[in-house]
Amino acid sequence: MCGIIGYIGSRNAIPVVLDGLKRLEYRGYDSAGVAFFAERGIEVRRCSGKIQELASLLESENPFSHTTIGHTRWATHGRPSEENAHPHRSNGIVLVHNGIIENYLSLKKMLLGKGYTFTSETDTEVLCHLIENYARRYPLEDAVREALKEVKGSYAIAVIKEEDPGKIVGVRKDSPLVVGVGNGEFFIASDIPAFLNYSRDVIFLNDGEMAVLTNQGVSVFGSDGSPLKKEIQTVSWSPSMAEKGGFKHFMLKEIYEQPRAIADTLRGRLNAERGDVYMEEFGLNEDMINRFQKIFIVACGTSFHAALIGKYMIERVARIPVEVDIASEFRYRRPLIGPGDLMIIITQSGETADTLAAQREAKKLGAFVLSICNVVGSTSSREADAVFYTHSGPEIGVASTKAFTTQIIALCLFTIGVGKIRGTLSEDASRDFVEELLTIPGKVEETLGLDEMIRIIAKDYCKASDFLYLGRGLCYPVALEGALKLKEISYIHAEGYPAGEMKHGPIALIDEELPVVVFAPHDILHEKISSNIQEVKSRGGKIITITDRIDDQVCTFSDRCISVPPSNQYLTALLMAVPAQLLAYHIGVFRGCDVDQPRNLAKSVTVE
Ligand code: AGP
Numbered sequence: 001m002c003g004i005i006g007y008i009g010s011r012n013a014i015p016v017v018l019d020g021l022k023r024l025e026y027r028g029y030d031s032a033g034v035a036f037f038a039e040r041g042i043e044v045r046r047c048s049g050k051i052q053e054l055a056s057l058l059e060s061e062n063p064f065s066h067t068t069i070g071h072t073r074w075a076t077h078g079r080p081s082e083e084n085a086h087p088h089r090s091n092g093i094v095l096v097h098n099g100i101i102e103n104y105l106s107l108k109k110m111l112l113g114k115g116y117t118f119t120s121e122t123d124t125e126v127l128c129h130l131i132e133n134y135a136r137r138y139p140l141e142d143a144v145r146e147a148l149k150e151v152k153g154s155y156a157i158a159v160i161k162e163e164d165p166g167k168i169v170g171v172r173k174d175s176p177l178v179v180g181v182g183n184g185e186f187f188i189a190s191d192i193p194a195f196l197n198y199s200r201d202v203i204f205l206n207d208g209e210m211a212v213l214t215n216q217g218v219s220v221f222g223s224d225g226s227p228l229k230k231e232i233q234t235v236s237w238s239p240s241m242a243e244k245g246g247f248k249h250f251m252l253k254e255i256y257e258q259p260r261a262i263a264d265t266l267r268g269r270l271n272a273e274r275g276d277v278y279m280e281e282f283g284l285n286e287d288m289i290n291r292f293q294k295i296f297i298v299a300c301g302t303s304f305h306a307a308l309i310g311k312y313m314i315e316r317v318a319r320i321p322v323e324v325d326i327a328s329e330f331r332y333r334r335p336l337i338g339p340g341d342l343m344i345i346i347t348q349s350g351e352t353a354d355t356l357a358a359q360r361e362a363k364k365l366g367a368f369v370l371s372i373c374n375v376v377g378s379t380s381s382r383e384a385d386a387v388f389y390t391h392s393g394p395e396i397g398v399a400s401t402k403a404f405t406t407q408i409i410a411l412c413l414f415t416i417g418v419g420k421i422r423g424t425l426s427e428d429a430s431r432d433f434v435e436e437l438l439t440i441p442g443k444v445e446e447t448l449g450l451d452e453m454i455r456i457i458a459k460d461y462c463k464a465s466d467f468l469y470l471g472r473g474l475c476y477p478v479a480l481e482g483a484l485k486l487k488e489i490s491y492i493h494a495e496g497y498p499a500g501e502m503k504h505g506p507i508a509l510i511d512e513e514l515p516v517v518v519f520a521p522h523d524i525l526h527e528k529i530s531s532n533i534q535e536v537k538s539r540g541g542k543i544i545t546i547t548d549r550i551d552d553q554v555c556t557f558s559d560r561c562i563s564v565p566p567s568n569q570y571l572t573a574l575l576m577a578v579p580a581q582l583l584a585y586h587i588g589v590f591r592g593c594d595v596d597q598p599r600n601l602a603k604s605v606t607v608e
Contacts, residue, residue, distance in 0.1 A: 001027050001028070001074050001098060001175070001190070001393040001394065002027070002029065002071060002072060002073050002074050002086070002096075002097070002098035002099075002190065003021060003024030003025075003027045003029060003071065003072035003074075003098070003189075003190050003191070003194065004024075004069070004070070004071055004096050004097075004098055004156060004157075004158050004177070004188070004189055004190045004194075005017050005020035005021055005024065005069070005070045005071075005187065005188070005189045005190070005194040005195065006067075006068065006069040006070070006096075006158040006160075006168040006170065006187065006188040006189070006213065007020070007067070007068055007069075007185065007186070007187055007195075008066065008067045008166065008167075008168055008185065008186050008213045008214065008215060009066065009182065009184060009185025009186060009215070010066065010184060010185060011066075011185065012064045012065065012066075013036060013065050013066055013067055013068035014034060014036055014058060014063055014064070014065055014068050016068070016195075016198070017034055017036075017068045017069070017070035018034070018051065018054070018055050018058070018070065019197065020070065020187070020189060020194035020195055021034075021051050021054075021070045021071075021072050021194070022051055023193040023194050023196070023197075023239065023243070024072055024189070024190060024191060024193065024194050025051065025072065026193075026243045026250075026396060027072065027074065027190070027191070027393070027394060028074050028393070028394025028396070029072035029073055029074050030048060030049075030073060030074065030075055030080030030376070030377060031046065031047065031048040031049065031072075031073045031075075031080050031081065031082065031084065031085035032046070032047065032049075032050070032051045032053075032054045032070070032071065032072045032073065032085065033045060033046030033047070033054065033070065033071050033073075033085045033086050033087050033096075034046075034054065034058070034068055034069065034070040034071075034087070035068065035069050035070075035087040035089070035094040035096075035160060036063060036065035036067065036068040036069075037065050037066070037067045037068075037160070037165045037166070038063055038065060041092070041162045042089070042092070042094050042160060042162045043063065044087050044089055044094060045057055045058055046082055046085035046086070046087070047082055047085065048080050048081050048082050048085060051072065066166065066215070067160065067165065067166055067167070067168065069087060069094070069095075069096050069158045069160055069168060070087075070096070071085075071086035071087060071096035071097075071098075073085055073086055074376075074393065074394060075376030075377055076100055076123075076376060076389065076391055077100070077104070077121060077122050077123045078120060078121030078122045078376075079121070079376060079377045079382075080376065080377040083119055083120045083121075084120045084121055084122050086122075086124060088120065088122065088124050088125045088127075088128040089128065090116070090125075090128040090129040090131070090132035091132050091162075092132070092135070092161050092162030092163055093128055093131050093132040093135055093143075093159065093160075093161055093162075094128070094159070094160050094161075094162075095124070095127065095128050095131065095157050095158065095159040095160070096124075096157065096158050097123075097124040097127060097155055097156070097157045098155070098156045098157075098175045098176075098177075098190050099153060099154035099155035099156060099157075099173070099174065099175040100123065100153045100154050100264060100267055100268060100391060101123035101124070101126060101127055101151055101152070101153040101155065102152040102153040102267055102268035103150075103151065103152040103153065103268075104123035104126040104127075104153075107126045107127075107130055107150065107151070108126045111126065111129045111130065111133070114133065116129045116133075123153075127147065127151065127155070127157070130147040130150060130151070131143050131144055131147040131159060133147070134146045134147050135161060139164075140159065140161045140164050140167065140169050141169055141210065141212055141221070141225075142225075144157075144159055144169050144171060144210065145171075145210065145223070145225060148171060148173075152268075153173075153174075153267060153268065154173060154174035154175045154264065154267065155171070155172070155173050155174070155175055156170070156171075156172040156173075156175035156176060156177035156190055157170065157171055157172075157177075158170045158177075158188050166214055166215055167212065167213065167214050168188055168212075168213040169210060169211070169212050169213075170188040170205070170210065170211045170212075170213070171208075171209070171210045171211075172205050172206075172207060172208075172209065173207045173208060174207060174260070174263070174264075175190070176190055176191060177189070177190060177205050177211075178190075178191065178192055178202050178203065178204055178205065179202065179203040179205065179211050179213070179218055179220075180192075180194075180195035180198065180199045180201065180202060181199060181201040181202070181203060181218060181232055182195075182198050182199040182201070183199075184215075185198065185199075186213040186214075186217065186218050187199065187213075188211060188213055191242070191243075191245070192235060192237065192242045193239055193242040193243050196235075196237070196239050196242050197239070200234050200235050200236070201232050201233070201234055202232070202233050202234070202235055203218065203220065203230045203231070203232055203233075204230075204233065205220070205230075208222065208223035209221065209222060209223070209228065209230075210222075210223075248589070249397065249585070249589075249595050249596045250396040250397040250596045251397030251398075251399055251401060251489070251585055251595050251596055252585055252595075253397075254395055254396070254397050254401050254402045255401045255402070255448070255578070255581050255582060255585065256448060257392070257393065257402050258401065258402045258405050258406075258441075258444050258448075258578065259441040259442070259444045259445045259448075260441070261390075261391065261392035261393060261402040261405070261406050262405060262406060262409050262440055262441045262444060263441040264391035264392070264393070265390050265391050265392065265406040265409045265410065266409060266413075266437060266438065266441075267391070268281075269281050269413055270413065270416075270434050270437070271434075272434055272435065272438060274431070275416075275420075275427060275428075275430040275431030275432070275433070275434045275435070276417075276420070276430070276434075277413045277414075277416045277417035277420070277430075277434070278417075279417040279418075279421065281388060281413070282370060282386060282388045282413075282414060282417065283370065283385065283386025283387065283388070284370070284386060284417075286421050288368065289417075289418050289421045289422065290421065290422060291340065292320060292340065292341065292342045292368075293321075293340045293341060294320065294321050294322075294323065294337075294340075294341045294342075295314060295320050295321070295322045295323070295341070295342045295343075295344060296322070296323050296324075296325065296330075296335070296337055296341060296342070296343045296344070296362065296367065297310050297311060297322060297323070297324045297325075297343075297344045297345075297346065298324070298325045298326075298327045298330050298343065298344075298345055298346075298355065298358040298359070298362070299326075299327060299345065299346040299347060299355060300326065300327045300328070300347075300352050300354055300355055300605065301400070301484065302348075302399075302400040302403070302404045302481060302484060302485075303346040303347055303348060303352075303355075303400070303403070303404075303407060304324070304326055304327075304346075305404070305477040305478070305480050305481040305484070306346055306404055306407035306408055306411065306477075307324045307344075307346050308324055308476070308477035308480070309408055309411060309474055309477045309478075309570075309573055310322070310324070310344070310346075310408075310411035310414075310415075311323075311324045312473065312474045312477075312570075313411055313412065313415045313474070313570050314411070314414070314415050314418065317415045317416070317418075317419040317424060317425055318415055318418040318419040318422055318424055318425070319419075319422070319424045320418070320422070323335075325358070326354075327352065327354035327355040327357070327358040328354040328358075328608070330358040330361065330362075331357055331358050331361035335361075335362075335365070337362055337365050337366075337367050338365050338366045338367065339366035339367070340366075341362075341366075341367040341368070342367065342368050342370060343359070343362035343363075343367040343368065343369045343370070344370050344371075344372060344414075345358070345359045345362075345369060345370070345371045345372065345373075345380055345384065346371075346372045346373075346407055347371065347372070347373050347374075347378075347380050348373070348374045348375070348390075348392075348395055348400055348403035348407075348604075349373075349374070349375055349378060349603065349604035350371065350373040350374070350375045350378020350379055350380035350381050351375075351378055351379055351380070351604045351606050352380075352604060352605050352606070353605060353606050353607050353608045354605070354608055355380065356379055356380060356383070357608065359371070359380060359383060359384065360383070363383070363385075368385050368386070369383075369384045369385045369386070370384060370385065370386045370387070370388065371383075371384035371386070371387045371388070372387075372388050372390065372407055372410045372411070373387055373388075373389060373390070374389065374390045374391075374392055374395065374403050374406070375394075376389060388410050388413075388414070390403065390406035390407060390409070390410055391406070392405075392406040395603075396596070396603070397595070397596050398488070398489075398596065398597055398598055398601045398602070398603045399485055399488055399489050399581075399584070399585075399595070399598070401485075401581045404481065404577060405444070405574050405577060405578070408570075408571075408573065408574045408577075409437070409440070409574070412433070412437055412570055412571065413437075415570070416430050416433050416434060416437075432568075433568065433570075436567055436568050436571055437571070439567070440567070440571055440574065440575075443564070443565040443567060443571075443575055444574075444575065444578055446564075446565050447564045447565065447575055447578045447579065448578065448582075450562055450564075450579060450582070451582055453562065454562065454579055454582040454583050454586060455582070455586045457544060457560045457562075457583065458582075458583055458585075458586030458587045458589075458590055459586070459590055460560075461515045461542070461544070461587065462490070462586075462587045462590035462591055464492060464513065464514070464515050465492065465493065465513070466492065466493045466494070466495075466509070466513075466514055467483065467486055467492055467493070467494035467495075467514070467515050467516075467517065468483075468494070468495055468497065468506060468509060468510075468514060468515075468516045468517070468541075469482045469483040469486075469494060469495065469496040469497065469516075469517045469518075469519075469580075470496075470497055470498075470499040470502070470516060470517070470518045470519070470529075470532060470536075471496070471498070471499060471518070471519035471529075472498060472499045472500060472519075472525040472528060472529050472532075473523060473524075473525050473569070474523075474569060474570060474572070474573040475519035475520075475521060475529075475572075475573055475576060476496075476498045476499075477573070478519050478573050478576050478577050478580065479496035479497060479498075479499075479517070479519055480496035481496070481577055481580065482494075482496060482517055482519075482577070482580030482583070482584070483495055483496035484496070485580055485581055485583075485584035485585075486580075486583070486584040486587060486588075488598055488601060489584055489585065489588035489593055489595045489598050490584060490587045490588040490591050490593055491591070491593060491598070491599070492587065492591075499518070499528070499529055499532040500528065500532075502532055502535055502536075503535075507535060507536075507539070510535075510536055510539040510540065510541040511539065511540055511541070512540045512541075512542070513542075514541050514542065515541075515542045515543075515544060516536045516541045516542065516543050516544070517544045517545075517546065517580065517583070518532065518533055518536070518543060518544070518545050518546070518554075518558075519546050519576050519580075520533065520545050520546065520547045520552070520554050521547065521548045521569070521572045521573075521576065522547070522548055522549050522552070522566070523569045523572070524569075529554075530553065530554050530557075533545060533554050533557050533558065534557060537557045537558075542559050543557065543558040543559050543560070544558065544559065544560045544561075544562070544583075545558035545560070545561045545562070546562045546563075546564065546576050546579050546580070547561065547562070547563050547564075548563060548564050548565065548566045548567070548572055548575070548576075549563060549566065550563045562579045564576055564578070564579065
């Protein structure tokens, strides 16, 4: 996610803003910039790369300004570059933005018709010109308000106007924005760490609210322009805690970010009324989709588990054969892939060496390569024929959580779009699926409400030396993912297994010491998974059942029972992954492990 910081006060604002940007570096970024009032009006300085490069650029000038806004960019539209870096400018209007403007293309077309020219590929520049267009007739606050009425999407913005020095206007919708209140100095930022060194007094803005910062103070207005009386709250966080949004670890913060990450990944990709998915978001057209003979999906680790879920979904709904491979195995098995086939690469980082090698092999053999990736400008995204970006924001915890659930969302969108085009998914069925997709951020939020209950379960089982995870159908990959989460952050040996395989070996493991996590949704395999639970029970195993029904019969045979909200068979797999993430996280914490940076692991495995 991008980082925003603005300052007004008696200090030289530029070092304050640079310091604030440094404190937002944890959010991940690929370019940075500042805009400040100088003698000749507003000056803008931007560069791709790290904040240090921006600081060096400014050092030579050594400018002084009482009003400055700054930005670190996490690219969503347009590759990382100086032209795409913020702040963006339109005549006397300069702004920084965090979020996604869904209807930026239609707005851009309208603005081009008004004679505006564009120098970047970003959605933000569109917003800048739109505000400038209104600022010709209205004061800055009203111009911002009028422009945002035309905008669909998420935004946190800070805007300044050359003819209106000493003022910063900030507005938020679905992206965070907070105001820092110092002693005669005022801050506006994406997150508290940006100004925590200067003030702990914070005004939290709600969606639609506007903050106007001047040397005299801060005024807050509702979306209709009415003045609001906002409480100033004092935060007691340490800077390190503030970077984690008050969470103890990045991993927990990212588990809790999943509702927003899923909402952002869905944003601008579908039409709810028609139940349509915009397949151009995948870089695919109808002709291509109708021509694919076979689909290959290749990934590593958690992304591989998402790939397995994709296989079940695509084959069941779109009726295209899907082969899934661990990336490090793919290119050594002399795969029968070629022109007419689609290769889907799933990778959070876009830099995993094994995955890149498989991607290059598939490309060399003539397949069309689609990358489902979380990092704009990453190697996988640049080398693929098409890219679908999951907008989960930077994932800092080594254990992948929000990337996994947004990858499943991406695969759901792909499945719906392909199923509709190939005629295997009816209008009604796709509308139902899209409708259910839109409920998932709320259902994940509801599932996060189980956190304390799961923490207590984790405490009871954190001393186990082994775990077994069982699932059937779409929950088999979830069992693999749950086991991976546990082993990589708690160092407990854990295995994920298709529950139907119990009798072929793993049942020998069952005894009173072995906790068995069973994913038991009420789908067509429920009776079978219930029998598996009985098998474990009758041999004294300790059963932690994750179901989607509170009064589930299987809970009477379980030692612990966790129930997630019901959903369709595909999205239930996503919802069931969340308790597994929380269970692994809490067990890791109880065992005193470094859950954000587990031993021996790297966030991105860039070597084979
Ligand atoms: C998952 O928690 C691990 N961090 C790891 O398995 C990861 O999923 C794998 O290395 C793939 O990374 P990628 O998605 O960035 O390619």
